[in-house]
Amino acid sequence: MKRSSLVVSLALALMFGPGGVGYALAMSTPELLHNSVSSQRLVPTSYADRFSLDIDSPSRVSISSESWGSIGVNMILKARLLDQNGKPVSTAKQRGGNFVINETLGPGDYILEVEGQELSDRVQTNNRYNVRTRIY
Structure with a gap:
């Protein structure tokens, strides 16, 4: 941090x-490092986790989540990528309750917002996730 x-x-x-x-x-807002996996975090349900991502040159970027717990059954992870002005660049697609973003990005500072959405009335307190970043 x-x-x-x-x-x-x-x-x-x-x-x-x-x-x-x-x-x-x-x-x-912890920084997402290029070609790495973030530390494990609790799934946010009443706020959005935010991660910063700095891109130095035009690049193909893949950002995805890996989760543990009842993701995909009682909860899904949603994400969107914002530019440095807070405008949406990409909304993640769903894959088994996790999210995936594949974009070509220009140089700049970006913010990834992640939140959990409950799919049932069961309150989940042990769901965890991390973010995998690949820059090509």
Whole structure:
């Protein structure tokens, strides 16, 4: 996590009190590294996880999720890719409850937003996912 993101997250946590710590940390934007897999995260259902992605030159980009728990049965992962101005670039396709984005992107800074959508009345607290990024 970038130092500036951590400082903002901690400031929000102090502002919102003890219950705001989880919310503030969830609102930080870890960087998606090229050709790697992110750390495992809890599936967000009341907020959107955000990841930053920096592209240096025109590239073919594949972003997908891998999940554990009841993804595809009681929940699905949804995602969209935003440009540096917050405008949608791509909405992910579904594959067995996980998401997949395949795009050709120009140089720039992008944000990936990920959220979970409940498909049943069962509250799920153990669903986890990570994000796989491939740059060609």
